[in-house]
Amino acid sequence: MSASKRGEPRILVFSSNPISDMGIDLAGSSHLEYSPSVQVIAVPCSSGVDPGWIVHALQTGFDGVFVSVDGNDCAYLSDCLTRTGRVVAEAQNRLRKLGLNPARVKSGGICSVCAEVFVNQMGQFGRALAQLTVPVEG
Amino acid sequence: MTEPEQAPKVPRRIGVVVCQCGGNISDYVDTEKVRAEIAKDPDVVSSRVEMFACSDAAQQASVQEIREKKLDGLVVCSCSPKLHLATFRAMSARAGLNPYEYTQVNIREQCSWAHTHDREGATGKALRLVRAGVAHTEGTEPLQRIRVETIPQVLVIGAGVAGLRLALALSDMGLSVHLVEKSDHAGGNVARWGTLFPSDRSGEEVTGQLIEEVRGRQNIQLYLRSELVEKSGRVGAFSVRIRTGTGDTIPLTVGAIVVATGFEPYQPAQGEFGYGLEGVVTLPELKEMLAKEPRSLTYHGKEVRTIVYVYCVGSRLPEGEGVQRTYCSRYCCSATSHVSTTLNSVHPELHQFHLFRDIRTYGRYESLYEGARRAGSVFLRYGEEDPPEVSRDDQGLLVRLKDRLMAGEPVEIRPDLVVLVTGMAPRPNEELNRVLKLPIGTDGFYREIHVKLRPVETVVDGVFIVGTAQGPKNVAESVASSLAAGSKTGALLLRGHVELDPQVARVDPTLCTWCGECQAACPYGAIDRVLYGDKEVAQVSPVLCKGEGGCVSACPKQAVSVLGYTHSQITAMIDALAREEA
Numbered sequence: 246m247s248a249s250k251r252g253e254p255r256i257l258v259f260s261s262n263p264i265s266d267m268g269i270d271l272a273g274s275s276h277l278e279y280s281p282s283v284q285v286i287a288v289p290c291s292s293g294v295d296p297g298w299i300v301h302a303l304q305t306g307f308d309g310v311f312v313s314v315d316g317n318d319c320a321y322l323s324d325c326l327t328r329t330g331r332v333v334a335e336a337q338n339r340l341r342k343l344g345l346n347p348a349r350v351k352s353g354g355i356c357s358v359c360a361e362v363f364v365n366q367m368g369q370f371g372r373a374l375a376q377l378t379v380p381v382e383g
Numbered sequence: 384m385t386e387p388e389q390a391p392k393v394p395r396r397i398g399v400v401v402c403q404c405g406g407n408i409s410d411y412v413d414t415e416k417v418r419a420e421i422a423k424d425p426d427v428v429s430s431r432v433e434m435f436a437c438s439d440a441a442q443q444a445s446v447q448e449i450r451e452k453k454l455d456g457l458v459v460c461s462c463s464p465k466l467h468l469a470t471f472r473a474m475s476a477r478a479g480l481n482p483y484e485y486t487q488v489n490i491r492e493q494c495s496w497a498h499t500h501d502r503e504g505a506t507g508k509a510l511r512l513v514r515a516g517v518a519h520t521e522g523t524e525p526l527q528r529i530r531v532e533t534i535p536q537v538l539v540i541g542a543g544v545a546g547l548r549l550a551l552a553l554s555d556m557g558l559s560v561h562l563v564e565k566s567d568h569a570g571g572n573v574a575r576w577g578t579l580f581p582s583d584r585s586g587e588e589v590t591g592q593l594i595e596e597v598r599g600r601q602n603i604q605l606y607l608r609s610e611l612v613e614k615s616g617r618v619g620a621f622s623v624r625i626r627t628g629t630g631d632t633i634p635l636t637v638g639a640i641v642v643a644t645g646f647e648p649y650q651p652a653q654g655e656f657g658y659g660l661e662g663v664v665t666l667p668e669l670k671e672m673l674a675k676e677p678r679s680l681t682y683h684g685k686e687v688r689t690i691v692y693v694y695c696v697g698s699r700l701p702e703g704e705g706v707q708r709t710y711c712s713r714y715c716c717s718a719t720s721h722v723s724t725t726l727n728s729v730h731p732e733l734h735q736f737h738l739f740r741d742i743r744t745y746g747r748y749e750s751l752y753e754g755a756r757r758a759g760s761v762f763l764r765y766g767e768e769d770p771p772e773v774s775r776d777d778q779g780l781l782v783r784l785k786d787r788l789m790a791g792e793p794v795e796i797r798p799d800l801v802v803l804v805t806g807m808a809p810r811p812n813e814e815l816n817r818v819l820k821l822p823i824g825t826d827g828f829y830r831e832i833h834v835k836l837r838p839v840e841t842v843v844d845g846v847f848i849v850g851t852a853q854g855p856k857n858v859a860e861s862v863a864s865s866l867a868a869g870s871k872t873g874a875l876l877l878r879g880h881v882e883l884d885p886q887v888a889r890v891d892p893t894l895c896t897w898c899g900e901c902q903a904a905c906p907y908g909a910i911d912r913v914l915y916g917d918k919e920v921a922q923v924s925p926v927l928c929k930g931e932g933g934c935v936s937a938c939p940k941q942a943v944s945v946l947g948y949t950h951s952q953i954t955a956m957i958d959a960l961a962r963e964e965a
Contacts, residue, residue, distance in 0.1 A: 251504070255961070257957065257960065262464075263833075266463075266465075267465065269492070269493060270463045270465065270489070270492035270493065271492075272492075272497060273491065273492035273493055273494070273495075273496035273497040274492055274496060276496055276497070276499055277497070278497060278498060278499065278500065278501075279497060279498075280504070281494070281497075281498045281501055281504035281505055281507065281508040282504075282508075284508065284511060284512065284515075284960045285489075285493055286515070286953065286956055286957070286960070287464075288932060288945075288948050288953075289886075289930055289931045289932055289945060289948065290931035290932055290933070292931070292932070292933050292936060293931055293932020293933060293935045293936055293945065293948075294932075294936060295935055295936050295941065295944075295950065295953070296936065297941055297950070298950075298953050298954065298957065301954055301957055302957045302961070305957055305958055305961040306961035306963065307957075307960075307961060317824070317825050319822075320822060320830065320831075320832050320833075320841075320842045321822070321842050321906075321929055321931035321933070322822070322906060322931065322933055323822050323823055328904075328933060328936070331936075332936045335936075
């Protein structure tokens with residue numbers, strides 16, 4: 246684990262093309278500022294995020310991973326919320342086995358116009374991560 | 384954890400264009416520094432900074448560069464892919480580069496515009512994003528859109544006003560229509576209503592005329608007392624089975640399916656606003672009474688002199704367990720104002736009290752509300768927290784309410800008839816939902832892909848939703864949506880073939896050991912069990928797969944991934960984003 250050069254926690258966000266990525270775009274279009282240590286990978290649907298990717302990100306240098314949940318807005322799957330919850334829980338299980346803090350994974354609903362929600366989530370998650378002690382490398 | 388599939392590392396010839404967006408990016412990001420850094424990547428054989436990468440001149444330069452430098456991958460770092468992914472994919476195709484070898488990197492909405500006060504931070508992030516884009520492109524492969532033939536026949540489910548009008552529109556285009564109706568008559572909810580605004584023709588007349596026209600068409604087949612019981616196949620060629628009233632099943636092959644199953648009136652529970660008491664009816668019950676006996680207004684033989692309407696019954700309820708009825712049913716304020724003015728014109732001595740929460744006679748329906756007020760209807764507002772109470776004693780019906788506009792002043796009315804203005808509820812359609820597996824919203828109505836931009840399409844290609852099956856609408860709105868689906872269906876089927884997105888899931892049979900998790904996770908029935916050598920593995924049908932990746936996270940072996948989002952691509956992107964220098 247390493248914070249960015251300037252000490253801000255490094256957060257990887259998984260967004261979804263049809264929903265949360267639009268909300269994150271809107272945050273930028275509205276010039277709402279958040280840390281450049283927040284970086285986004287967009288996938289088709291939040292339930293399709295592989296738990297292995299989350300673990301890999303935390304083992305590679307990210308301080309936290311945030312999964313933007315499509316939830317009830319998902320056009321593909323009516324149980325997207327449950328499925329994404331399962332992904333996050335599975336990633337946290339694997340982290341525990343590796344001796345990593347499961348609190349480094351967070352999820353939250355980000356809708357296609359949730360610009361402020363996203364920026365607030367990043368702020369809160371960043372502050373929470375900054376307070377976590379750096380655990381032993383797994 | 385099994386290691387992810389490793390694509391063989393071959394040198395690529397990737398071009399990178401860094402867009403300044405006329406300052407929208409370059410005011411906050413050092414675009415030249417980003418270009419110079421990414422140029423050091425051995426797979427990057429050309430790199431340019433453009434003021435507007437999307438301009439004609441810049442696109443021509445990119446086309447030329449793809450051809451001259453024989454690029455096998457392209458990365459444009461500019462705005463959100465929602466804006467220009469299609470533009471640059473088309474540009475790549477013009478230059479002879481497979482459009483799926485193109486990657487768009489969003490350094491505007493998700494970088495320059497979000498970090499306008501941090502040039503160093505924004506530049507560092509832009510570089511990491513570009514590296515991730517190059518890493519992604521190193522894992523791309525050429526993909527072909529999947530071309531499939533289409534059958535010029537359409538299955539329309541539900542012969543209400545939306546289904547009937549749609550059948551005629553499709554027939555006009557030369558498409559054959561199979562119109563399937565569950566009940567023993569066509570016309571749906573509208574056929575049971577009395578006069579409609581603004582023509583004052585009855586619902587029965589309007590639907591009757593449509594039914595007559597439908598019956599006269601050679602290329603429309605109407606099946607009453609019939610249901611869809613089986614569906615397989617894909618957009619352009621669905622195999623379906625219709626079970627008819629006689630118990631026979633008819634197999635059909637259709638190119639598209641349109642769901643026009645309508646709504647059912649909200650049915651109040653016993654005791655809800657006095658429902659069940661003598662003299663308490665719902666709006667549809669009143670409309671049926673009036674349709675049968677337009678000239679006299681009696682209830683159980685007794686003349687009605689005073690009516691109380693209670694609005695928003697079954698609509699705009701607080702969030703609760705199960706199906707959410709938080710929505711406004713749209714049509715009821717207008718319908719009630721219309722009934723009220725119609726009644727007033729025949730029985731001017733009638734007293735009418737409207738107990739409402741908010742009046743939503745939007746657009747031209749405002750004139751109905753105005754008309755009702757001018758005709759002497761009294762509108763009394765109640766609060767959600769203080770609903771009216773309907774009871775019955777030895778003197779008859781009694782309605783008590785606290786008038787919100789009179790600071791909660793208690794009001795008592797003794798009506799002869801209480802009309803509960805009930806909203807629209809989704810039909811349960813259990814059998815149909817089992818067969819079609821369409822997404823359903825929390826309100827219980829079928830769900831479109833995008834409420835504004837793709838309002839009649841579902842995530843299942845070739846299956847459309849129209850009318851009140853999708854959510855509350857009045858007749859005009861229902862018909863508008865059915866004609867919208869008509870043109871979408873025409874555009875889909877008249878060309879004779881359809882092209883599908885090739886970014887679907889694919890199984891690596893060397894990693895798969897068939898556990899069935901992916902098949903269980905796929906709601907589209909896109910995954911089969913097949914033999915690979917002497918072992919059983921999963922296989923994805925590219926025409927049924929939606930590419931959402933539900934199977935990806937379910938697979939314990941990382942043996943399945945969505946093309947464009949493979950395990951090796953995402954892992955390489957994570958590695959690139961984690962790099963912290965420059």
